[in-house]
Amino acid sequence: MIKQLLFFALSLSCFASTAQKKVLVGGTLVDGFGGKPILNSVVIINAETIEKVGRLGEVEIPKGAQIISTEGMTVMPGLWDMHVHMMINGHSDYTYWDKKYPPLFKKVIMPASAHQLLMAGVTSARDLGGPLEESLWVRDAINRGELPGPTMYVSGPFLQHRPYPGTEQFRWGIYGEKDAREKVQTLAKAGVDCIKLIDQDEMSKEEVFAIVDEAHKNKLKVVGHSHRPDEIRIGLEAGIDNFEHTGLSSAPAYPDDIVKALAERTAQMNKGPLFWTPTVEGLYNYEDVRDNPEKLDDPSWHLDLPDSVVKDIKQSLTHPGRMSYFQLTPIRKPTLETKFRQLQKSGVVLLVGTDSGIPMKFHSQSTWNELDVWVRVFGVDPVQAIKSATYWPSVFMGVDNKVGTISEGKQADIIAVKGDALKYINLLQKVDLIMKKGKFYKGA
Numbered sequence: 001m002i003k004q005l006l007f008f009a010l011s012l013s014c015f016a017s018t019a020q021k022k023v024l025v026g027g028t029l030v031d032g033f034g035g036k037p038i039l040n041s042v043v044i045i046n047a048e049t050i051e052k053v054g055r056l057g058e059v060e061i062p063k064g065a066q067i068i069s070t071e072g073m074t075v076m077p078g079l080w081d082m083h084v085h086m087m088i089n090g091h092s093d094y095t096y097w098d099k100k101y102p103p104l105f106k107k108v109i110m111p112a113s114a115h116q117l118l119m120a121g122v123t124s125a126r127d128l129g130g131p132l133e134e135s136l137w138v139r140d141a142i143n144r145g146e147l148p149g150p151t152m153y154v155s156g157p158f159l160q161h162r163p164y165p166g167t168e169q170f171r172w173g174i175y176g177e178k179d180a181r182e183k184v185q186t187l188a189k190a191g192v193d194c195i196k197l198i199d200q201d202e203m204s205k206e207e208v209f210a211i212v213d214e215a216h217k218n219k220l221k222v223v224g225h226s227h228r229p230d231e232i233r234i235g236l237e238a239g240i241d242n243f244e245h246t247g248l249s250s251a252p253a254y255p256d257d258i259v260k261a262l263a264e265r266t267a268q269m270n271k272g273p274l275f276w277t278p279t280v281e282g283l284y285n286y287e288d289v290r291d292n293p294e295k296l297d298d299p300s301w302h303l304d305l306p307d308s309v310v311k312d313i314k315q316s317l318t319h320p321g322r323m324s325y326f327q328l329t330p331i332r333k334p335t336l337e338t339k340f341r342q343l344q345k346s347g348v349v350l351l352v353g354t355d356s357g358i359p360m361k362f363h364s365q366s367t368w369n370e371l372d373v374w375v376r377v378f379g380v381d382p383v384q385a386i387k388s389a390t391y392w393p394s395v396f397m398g399v400d401n402k403v404g405t406i407s408e409g410k411q412a413d414i415i416a417v418k419g420d421a422l423k424y425i426n427l428l429q430k431v432d433l434i435m436k437k438g439k440f441y442k443g444a
Helices: 002-016 094-098 100-120 132-143 176-190 207-217 230-239 256-266 286-291 294-296 309-318 329-346 364-377 382-388 391-396 425-429
Strands: 021-025 041-046 049-055 066-071 073-077 080-085 122-127 153-156 157-161 171-175 195-196 220-225 241-245 275-277 412-416 433-436 438-441
Touching: 066 412, 080 100, 080 364, 094 100, 100 122, 100 132, 100 309, 100 433, 100 438, 122 391, 122 433, 132 153, 132 176, 157 176, 171 241, 176 207, 195 207, 195 412, 207 220, 207 230, 220 230, 286 294, 286 329, 364 382, 364 425, 382 391, 412 425
Parallel strands: 021 066, 080 122, 122 153, 157 171, 157 195, 195 220, 220 241, 241 275
Antiparallel strands: 021 041, 041 049, 073 412, 412 433, 433 438
8 A cells, every 4th residue: 555655646756847845755754853753754845844744645745746755765854963173174184284274264175064064964063163254154155055065053263271373263262251251242243153162171260151151141052172070060160051072081981070060960950951962983983994094085075175185185194093183092982982871871961963074084974973883882772863963953052943853844954865774873874865945965
C-alpha cells in the first residue's frame, strides 16, 4: 500500500517546474524534538515555510506540487554548528595566518567557510570570534541571498584580558569596568548576536560582571571560554549563559567544586537551562588524522578557496605529528569522555559545536565528526544528539519559533541522507539533500 501511495504521489511531479509547493515523501523523519521518528513521512513546504508534517496516506498531497522522494532516507532539520570560526580554514600556523590573510577575510576566506558549512548540511551556525565588520558583512550578505551559507549568528571580536600581538582586529582587550561596558555597547550597537568572552579568569571580577551585565541589558547572551577551572568558576558566578569546550588541560576530570556548582546552577530552572558546547572531536580525532593523513586530501574543503590558499594550507599540514598545537592531545584525549559524562550528569544542556577552522579541522567535515564521536564513542542516543544539533541551538539563540525543528510554521531548513542515520550516524558525512529556506542547494 505504501509503495502504491508513493507511486501516486510521484506521478504528480510532472508539475515540478512551475510548482510553488514542494513535498518530501517517504523518508524516516527525525523532527528535532527528540521523539520517536516518523516513518513514511510527508513534509509539505510552501515557499520558505513548512506547511504540514505527517505520514504518507494520512496527509493530502497538494495537486501540482513538486514531489521529492525521500524513501530510504533519513530526513532531519538542517544542522547547527554552535562553534565555528569563519576566518580560519585549518591552517596549522595561526601567527602566519593572522598576519597574511586578514585582507582576504571579508570577500574570500569567510564566504568560503560559510559555503562549505552549508554544503555539509549546516544550515545555521554561530561564529565565535572574528573581525567585527567582516563578520557582520558576511552574515548579512547571506541573509540577503547574495552568498550561499548557513544563517549565521556572530559574536564579532573575542573580549579578553589582553589581545595576542597582531590579533587586535578580532580580539579586544578589556581595560577596566568602564571599558568593558563600552566595548559590549559597541558590539551591541553594531548588531552582533551574542558576546564571546575568553580569559575571564585573568580579568577582574568587576570587568567580567560588567561584560555579562551589559550584554544582558542589551538582550545578548554571553558565551564563555571554559578551558581552565577558574574560567568556569567566575563564569558561573557572573552568569555566563553558555560555556565552550571541555578543557585543553590534561587534568583527568573537572574539580569536584565545579561539578557541584554546575548541578546547583542547573537546579535553578527559574534561570532557564545552562548550556555547554563541549567541542570534543578536534582533540578526540587528532591521533587518527595524524596517523591517517590522507583524510586531509578530501577536496570538500577547497570549495571557493583560491588555489594559492589551498596550497598554503596543504603545505602547513605536511607534518601533522609535529604541530605544537596538538602535542598534549594524546594526554588530553582520555579525559574527554570523563568530562563529557560529568557535564551530562550535572544537568547542563549540551550543544553540538566543533571549533571548526582550527588546524586540520575543516568546515566541510567537522560537524558530522562531532556527532560521530558523541554517538559512536560516547554512546549518546542519536536522536538526542541530533536534538543537540537542531532544537537546542535554536532555543539558545532564541529562534526556536522559526527554525530548529521540522514542524508546521517553521522555516524549511531540511537535510536528508540515504540510509538509516540513526543506526549509522557517519552517513552525515555525505548529505544527499540540503534545503535552506525552502530552496534546494543539493539533491533536487
